[in-house]
Amino acid sequence: MPVTPSDIVKFIESRPGRPLSAREIAEGLRISPSQRKKFYRLLESLATEGLVAHLKGDRYSLPRKQNLVTGTISVHRDGYGFVSPREGQGPDVFVPARFLREVMHGDEVVVRVERGGRPGKPEGRLVRVEKRAHTTLVGLYEQGRKFGSVHPADPRLNQPIFVPAGQELGARGGEVVLVAIDAYPNEFRNAEGHIVQVLGDPSDPAVEILSIIHKHGLSHEFPDDVLAEADFLPEEVQPGDLEQREDLRDLPFVTIDGETAKDFDDAVCLRREEGGTSHLWVAIADVGHYVKEGSLLDQEAYLRGTSVYFPGQVIPMLPERLSNGICSLNPQVDRLTLVAEIVFDAKARRQSSRFYPAVIRSRARLTYTEVHEMVEKQLAETIERYVDLYPMLTEMLALSEGLTAMRRQRGSLDFDLPEAEIILGVRGEPENIIKAERTKAHRLIEEFMLAANEAVAFFLGQRDIPLLYRVHEPPDLAKLQAFQQFIAFFNYGLNLEAEGVDPRALQELLAQVEGKPEERTINQVLLRSMKQAFYAPDNVGHFGLAAEHYCHFTSPIRRYPDLQVHRVLRQAWRAGGLAEQERNRLADRLPEMGEHTSRTERRAMEAEREIVELKKCQFMAERVGEAFAGYITGVQPFGLFVELKEFFVEGLVHLTSLSDDFYTYEEDRHRLVGQYRRRIFQVGNEVEVLVQNVSVERREIDFTLVDLAAQQTTAQESPKGRRAQGKSKKR
Template identity: 35%
Template sequence: MAKNKSSHLELVLIQLISDVLEKSKQEALNYKQVSSRLNINDPAGRETILELLREQARKGIFLEPQKGKFKLKDLKTFVTGKVDMTADGSAFVIPDDEFEKDIFVSARKLHTALNGDHVKVYIFAKKSGRKNEGEVVEILSRAKMDFIGVIRISERFAFVNVDDKKMLHDIFVPLTDLGGARNGQKVKVSISEWPEGAKNPIGTITAVLGEQGENNTEMNAILAQYGFPLAFPAEVEAEADAIREEILPQDLKGRKDFRDTVTFTIDPADAKDFDDAISFKKLSNGNYEIGVHIADVSHYVTPGSALDKEAYDRATSVYLVDRVIPMLPERLSNGVCSLRPNEDKLCFAAVFELDEGANMISEWFGRTVIHSDRRFSYEEAQEVIEARSGSYADELLKLNELAHILRERKFKNGAISFESTEVKFKLDDNGKPLGVYVKERKDAHKLIEDFMLLANRRVAEFVAKKGKGKKKYTFVYRSHDAPNMEALSSFALFAARFGYKINTKSDKEIAKSLNYLMEDVEGKKEQNVLTQLAIRSMAKAIYTTKKSSHYGLAFDYYTHFTSPIRRYPDVMVHRLLAAYLHNEKSANEEAYEAAASHSSTMEKRAADAERASIKYKQAEYLEENVGQVFTGIISGVTEWGMYVEIIENKCEGMVRLRDIADDFYVLDEKNYCIIGQRKKKKYQLGDEVKIRVKKVDLAKRQIDFSLVQE
């Protein structure tokens, strides 16, 4: 066996020997004992084990406390972690143990590991001053086996050019496994094997998505890329179709009847899945009874059913530019569960008695039946609020008044107001973008949001305070950590360049100054850049069973209760709340924590898919504008270029550093800018620049700009 460089087989053997020595509880073993535990009984095999034990003892990996006996040195020779691929084919493995440093793995030592895979890495003995380097010895689990790309078919073989930038290998497809795909079509390919020593994996076409560049094909490709199914399984559809729509007397048992109380929904004009309604009643004591009624999805979707398993897997509805991919089949999401007007509907509600100052007098949680009197679009409700007259004007105006008080109180307590611009497209019948506009949020949007926040907060608080210590009740919270102070300080320095001061002395001061900033920046050209940077400096919100606060909203307890048609965590929350209202014992925390973690993962995937669909439509829109000059704001800087967002239409593209001809530019990461090495000219995040649309690559959803020098 070669002594100068370890072969991959050697590394696997060393790993197996290490496992044996680790299990020996620090008892030193000789080579015969190690061989026996590895079921190696032939003389040549035993000799190899002895040779490896001696060699690794010389290297300091194993100890030899007495001649011929070996044990594991107390250091980590093998580490498990996640592969983060770089553009050149090498990778860093990010260890599961957050206190371990990242391990660099060269391309030829990855041994078929792909981006995101969970792997075991052998760490080489560190040379002075060098970073940790290693070699993948085992793939513990694949991040994904399915990829999206364009198929190229020749006479003898076919291969798929994968869209994913971090998948650096084409996937070969035998001509017998084409699944009906034609040359140049977009397909979904599943890796079936990767033979030892082969440069490329072998795959099978599992879905033909259509012709490259067609709207439906590209939207389906985005869904498939992020792991969302394109259709519901037949058994799930059958189960949904079997659910009756009419409400029977037994369905009303144990429900409060709100059918005679004024109730309405307020949603986007094109919405079909109405999962929340508000009821309003003025009480004889002068207070107001306000009910937040939520579609009772858990009445119809029961644990263990095919519907429930599918909803769990998806975890969320996905909102692409031109379509919604619902978490539940349409029969439920737009029919049985949707709180449509002039129909009796089953709900789960949080009902509050509030006084004129929006103070909580009493609250009630439980199942209800409602009959919505009116379906408002946001625009229609806004018209009534602004005109102070019209359908249900008294109710809407009072709700708006109370919502304003709740909102003001929330900000006074330290909540942060992030009003980032939401881009919408005007599309023709074929999904082609005709124009881009920014969605405005007015009082009607905020009114609904404030009452949903109230319901979410009070439900979380009710369960959190029901049991303490070892008697606490398992629940699914929406948690948001305090920001990383280093990231926030860095943002504060950047905001100061625009004349905005961020006070980082305390959580309340941070929130107050961020709110002043958001208020000041509204409508200004730098609004989106500063808002996005501020959001990036914040921690990400997640689902968890651990009781923790929501920093951004300044709530001690928070959950998601109000959207079970489109979010699985809300379904879990309904089930848990129902159980605890009936004094059932606490649910299994481990199972719910796993479900919460899965929901957080799927939520991120859905957001990435939505962003990808926006990026595609922006590219499609600008494809007609190649050569046009626009004014934009520098929205990001990297070592290879700067991102610019066009002010007029919010489309973002990149100016590559190699294309700026007047100097050699490098990134100054600390100061969010790029600097010319000779003339010292700076291009800073937030600067206004003129650009020309240079090139659009629809397949890669990539827009290239060139700088128009003044």
């Protein structure tokens, strides 16, 4: 009978005296010589997974017996780091900088917890690097006398990569390059590598984008064979494609998207019935009809996992021939779709739903602005332009508001956290940064997509069909207790039970803070208290939406999990259910698929966030020395975060710049208080700030308060101030 991972763990546990060699474990489990190689590979895989600890001298033990923790290390720019343990191994472990000489940010490492530090804050030292996070890095090339070096763009990668002579690929000092790592750092030397691509001048907007693309490991060019496979696809719907599809071309479907959108995943249509019921059709591009499972297009889409959206640029999951062509629900052309047809009663409660392949013909490509002008502003000119569609749009608004009310009643959380909209010039430089408008037109489409996603997940879940759910676990009680203490300062309460919190209580709180100065801060702190949503085959529900069943179905052009849901939905129709063999195949594959697509989603989000921060810094770099009105959005022990009124930009007023007094941070009240003058800084205070410094490299914007900057200038210009400066220079 073959040995199992459980057998190995139990055997090591039964020999608590000392770490065991691989040979001792093999002999103890009576592994035959012919099976030793296979056994050693299994043992090493258990070490990689953190189930056993691989110690120096090729000996093995259980992690808890050696106080070992396995996880991913996050290195601070100042050199120290924190290891985030794998699930179930406890809190983050602090690792001092002196133990991180051979570690790079993002590496999988094993650390030994040596002392507790502060309560609940363990501290440790490095035992071993399990897995390297980087094979290539983006950075600035610097030419020395005998060799060059690359200084990584990510400040958390705080060690230069040495580049021997002849390995620089013609790079010149000051250029951005992509360097491949040939040797990783150790106690005695830095990492070494060779340059594989010269990206160019760091001030070139195109180079900036490329730098972030390479930094996050994004695939931005499609391989030739993938493009060739896409070229074989038709540009128009073929007659044979219409077989076994419902013909919905007579229904007045419309798409509603942003002004710059080029790929249209979804189209909607609504008909109000007698008695107040609403008949909603949500038609989603049938990407699976063209992208067959296992094809080159499918493999590349899976590798990317998602499209990535930068200001003025998209890195698509699928080639443009599909994403902007045959799979995009463009107006006045036939398109293949999968349809969720849902009937709601007069109170917006779902009564029935069915799902099927269809062909549609969109009547119009509407923008959020146009719908906003019709249903909210009642702009006659826009209404006249779409006079045939206007009655349906008003009915859509009524249904969407009913759906919103239903979700809030059950406890669905609506975080009002505005996003930045970057207005670019012709060369890609930021010309303005504004708060992106979120109108009833946006909410209308959001509600319909949520309704379709939930209906599909319920349908498949009721039939026990394996799929990737979009899950969101409830927050940890400790984080909720910290949040409870935070909002108490603002005179808000939150009832907590031993098992956590009812999402309806959180929704009531969000409604209470709406429109208040502290609204954004409370929204942000609550969001940070939440766990991150992810993809998984096990349905644990979606806490944030207060939904028992939820999946992603509505965006297969730009998200791979949606494409996978389309495929199982199609299989459920064709055979009336999945065969046992197919169920087993999905059960084996979906866990890894969920982990992979969750990773690619986080990677895309990090890249998108960084490019926005870059554009904000570039925009404000031209305004150093200028003064702006703003208000305090956050208070920390190290300073104040201030958001400008004129531009949707946030910067930091460092505590060290508050020179008029000694300030104390009151943690329970989240405010800074002057010891002598009793000046108080707290969320919502209006202030006037001066742009003091902008670091594009670090993505940091520093402000000073105008009144304190004026005092400092006056003091420096006074005779006494000039004498003090002179003495300082002499010293």
